[in-house]
Amino acid sequence: MTMQGYLRADGRKGIRNTVVIAYLVECAHHVAREVAMPFRDSDVHVIGFPGCYPNSYAETMMERLCTHPNVGAVLLVSLGCESFNKYKLAHLIRESGRAVHTIVIQSTGGTRKSIGEGQAFVAEQRAALDDMATVPMEASDLIIGTVCGGSDGTSGITGNPAAGRAFDLLVQQGAACIFEETGELIGCEHIMASRAITASLGLELEASVAKAAKYYATLGYGSFAAGNAEGGLTTIEEKSMGAYAKSGASPISGLIKPGDIPPRGGLYLLDVVPDGEVRFGFPNINDNAEIAELIACGSHAVLFVTGRGSVVGSAISPVIKICANPETYRRMADDMDVNAGRILEGAGTLDEVGREIRDVVLNLAAGGRTKSEELGHQEFVLTYKTFAPIGPACLPGG
Amino acid sequence: MAQEDTLDPGTDPRLLLLDDRDNVLVVRARLCAGETVQVSGGAVSVAADVPLGHKIARRDIMPGTKIFKYGAPIGSTTTLIRTGEHAHVHNIKSDYTPTYSLEGEAARYGEAP
Numbered sequence: 001m002t003m004q005g006y007l008r009a010d011g012r013k014g015i016r017n018t019v020v021i022a023y024l025v026e027c028a029h030h031v032a033r034e035v036a037m038p039f040r041d042s043d044v045h046v047i048g049f050p051g052c053y054p055n056s057y058a059e060t061m062m063e064r065l066c067t068h069p070n071v072g073a074v075l076l077v078s079l080g081c082e083s084f085n086k087y088k089l090a091h092l093i094r095e096s097g098r099a100v101h102t103i104v105i106q107s108t109g110g111t112r113k114s115i116g117e118g119q120a121f122v123a124e125q126r127a128a129l130d131d132m133a134t135v136p137m138e139a140s141d142l143i144i145g146t147v148c149g150g151s152d153g154t155s156g157i158t159g160n161p162a163a164g165r166a167f168d169l170l171v172q173q174g175a176a177c178i179f180e181e182t183g184e185l186i187g188c189e190h191i192m193a194s195r196a197i198t199a200s201l202g203l204e205l206e207a208s209v210a211k212a213a214k215y216y217a218t219l220g221y222g223s224f225a226a227g228n229a230e231g232g233l234t235t236i237e238e239k240s241m242g243a244y245a246k247s248g249a250s251p252i253s254g255l256i257k258p259g260d261i262p263p264r265g266g267l268y269l270l271d272v273v274p275d276g277e278v279r280f281g282f283p284n285i286n287d288n289a290e291i292a293e294l295i296a297c298g299s300h301a302v303l304f305v306t307g308r309g310s311v312v313g314s315a316i317s318p319v320i321k322i323c324a325n326p327e328t329y330r331r332m333a334d335d336m337d338v339n340a341g342r343i344l345e346g347a348g349t350l351d352e353v354g355r356e357i358r359d360v361v362l363n364l365a366a367g368g369r370t371k372s373e374e375l376g377h378q379e380f381v382l383t384y385k386t387f388a389p390i391g392p393a394c395l396p397g398g
Numbered sequence: 399m400a401q402e403d404t405l406d407p408g409t410d411p412r413l414l415l416l417d418d419r420d421n422v423l424v425v426r427a428r429l430c431a432g433e434t435v436q437v438s439g440g441a442v443s444v445a446a447d448v449p450l451g452h453k454i455a456r457r458d459i460m461p462g463t464k465i466f467k468y469g470a471p472i473g474s475t476t477t478l479i480r481t482g483e484h485a486h487v488h489n490i491k492s493d494y495t496p497t498y499s500l501e502g503e504a505a506r507y508g509e510a511p
Contacts, residue, residue: 153424153451156468157416186494187470213494222495229499232425232452234465234485235492238472307451327450344414344426344450 003365005137006072009097013141014069015300015365016043017129018316019122021075022066023048024089025082031103031111032077035118040376044122045315047292047380054083057274057385060259064296066093066100070316072132073099073125075118080106099125137365140174140265144361145294145302146246147180149287152231152307152325156242158353159305159324159340164248165354166303167267170361171250176262178297179247180270180290182212183223183283187237188244192269195252200393204255205269212273215283223283227308231325246305255394257387258293263395270297271390280384288312288381291319301364303357311335313372315380320360320370322353337371406456408439413454417469422453422485424467429454435482442482452486455479465490 005013021044023032029048036046047065049058066074066089074093078086086102093100101121108114146163148155167177185192189209193202216222222236233239253266262268272293273283284290287310294302295317302317304310307324309332323329326341333339338357342348360368406415406423413423413435423437429448434441438456448454453467459479464471473490483489487499504510 153453157414157424187472216495220495221498222492224495224497226498226500229487229497229501232449232486234453234487234490235473235497236494237470237492238467241468241470241472325450 001363001366003137003362004134005141005365006069006132007135008069012069012298013135013137014071015137016070016316016318017072017132018070019044019073019075019125019129020066020071020316021046021077021118021122022062023077024084024086025052025079026050027079027082028077028105031105031114031118034115035075035077035122038119039122039126042126044126045378047315047382049084049382051384052082054085055384057258057387058382059085059089061292061296061382062089063092064259064261064298065292065316067096067098068295068298068316070300071098072129075121076100076102077114077118078102078104080104099128138174139170139362142170142175142300142361143178143262143298144170144175145178145180145270145291145297145299146305147287147290147294147302148243148246148305149312150306150308150310151228151233151239151242153233154325154341154344155305155307156245157324158343158350159307159322160242160245162340162343162350162353163246163303163305163322163357165350166357166361167246167248168250169354169358171248171265171267174265176265176268177250178256178262178268178270178294178299180272180294181223181243181284182208182269182271182273183216184236184240184243185209186213186222187240192244192247192252197251197253198393198396201252201255201396204391204393205252208255208269208271208273211275212283215273215278218278219282231308254396255390256297257390258385259296260390261298270294274385275388276386279386283385285383286381288314288379289383292380292382301361303361305340309335311372311377312379313370313375313377315378318364318370319372319377320357321372322357335371335375406438409437410435413437415456416467419469420466421456421459421463422465422467423456425450425452425454437482440481444482446484448484452484455481455483455485457481459485
């Protein structure tokens with residue numbers, strides 16, 4: 001297996017060469033979707049921010065996503081009167097060495113003309129990117145995220161610890177690995193803090209979980225859906241213990257927030273719960289909001305462990321589906337990349353499935369594609385949030 | 399948290415003990431109503447189906463007791479749970495935030511058509 005990537009001006013390498021179409025307010029979403037329609041099988045993905053009013057978190061997310069190593073060119077679609085700073089976003093994309101074009105629907109003359117202009121740009125960029133040469137790539141060039149969704153009583157026994165074993169292997173090979181959802185680490189904060197590479201980082205890890213517990217207590221609900229209970233999970237603490245297993249056993253090298261890119265290889269916790277008073281509702285309204293944040297932190301691909309059977313993928317980065325429940329796997333095999341549930345039936349070990357997951361990851365840079373990519377999944381969600389920058393103790397070693 | 403399979407002596411192999419400190423066992427193949435299973439050396443009759451991934455009590459657990467799974471506390475009992483009984487949202491609560499479930503709603507409104 002030879003890993004190949006697309007070299008970007010900042011030195012990072014992508015495993016995909018996607019054209020992104022980004023709407024800057026919901027009012028421009030339809031035009032963006034129509035521009036993408038003829039290109040649905042050729043790596044053209046739609047992302048966007050629906051809000052009309054400014055939000056620095058959303059602007060940072062859009063900047064990181066539009067300059068992600070898996071992205072080759074960007075079309076911005078503006079209605080014209082929304083607050084999003086399209087000038088700054090277009091400037092940053094151009095500075096990153098990527099082609100960018102902005103359509104302002106009100107100036108272009110409406111829906112039909114905007115779709116035509118957008119499709120011409122996308123066709124031209126698609127052709128140019130398809131001719132781009134690749135360069136050799138290694139595991140140490142990769143950033144990999146992990147998330148669990150549609151969890152059940154099997155997730156914490158098979159899929160999540162197997163993903164943790166894959167993380168251990170990838171970290172050993174020099175990759176940066178990111179786990180997240182501090183709201184699903186409630187009850188695990190002390191054991192997690194003991195794995196931090198410095199004591200002051202350990203305190204930051206504990207503080208991030210305390211913040212999540214307070215935030216969810218104000219909302220009155222945990223990060224826990226009805227299907228989790230139907231699948232045998234009884235409490236948020238139980239779900240947390242299972243989710244924590246995704247982190248594996250490596251030392252924890254840092255704590256980052258959405259849009260922060262790990263500076264080097266190692267294991268990182270992504271703090272996804274907003275800072276300050278509860279303002280915009282749930283920290284993440286669904287799994288895809290978490291996946292978008294992992295990708296904004298530079299994740300080339302995301303490991304998604306599911307017990308109940310999620311089907312989602314994502315715009316920009318491939319999502320590898322790891323099915324923890326053998327009954328779900330038999331029912332939904334078309335959507336699943338890895339059958340971790342077989343461990344429960346004595347047909348594999350955590351180490352074997354961990355190695356299999358690692359190999360699926362590396363193969364994504366050698367021609368491999370995920371089930372969700374083949375099925376055309378390109379989910380994307382971005383909502384309002386507020387974050388303060390990380391403190392100096394969060395990334396020891398600078 | 400190695401979570402390798404552990405067999406509990408005197409317990410049906412379909413029931414997984416994740417840690418010696420645990421007072422619940424995880425069901426790794428559905429238990430069906432009416433069958434008899436071995437739990438901690440005794441025979442227990444299964445009252446209603448217990449699906450894959452759910453938990454049953456490893457021993458009698460008094461009300462107000464911490465439930466341990468993976469060797470860690472995951473909540474507290476709200477009522478007595480007998481050995482072999484289904485241990486879930488009807489007899490365990492979170493010590494952090496309440497659990498939201500749709501338990502009973504299908505019976506109340508009928509299955510979604």
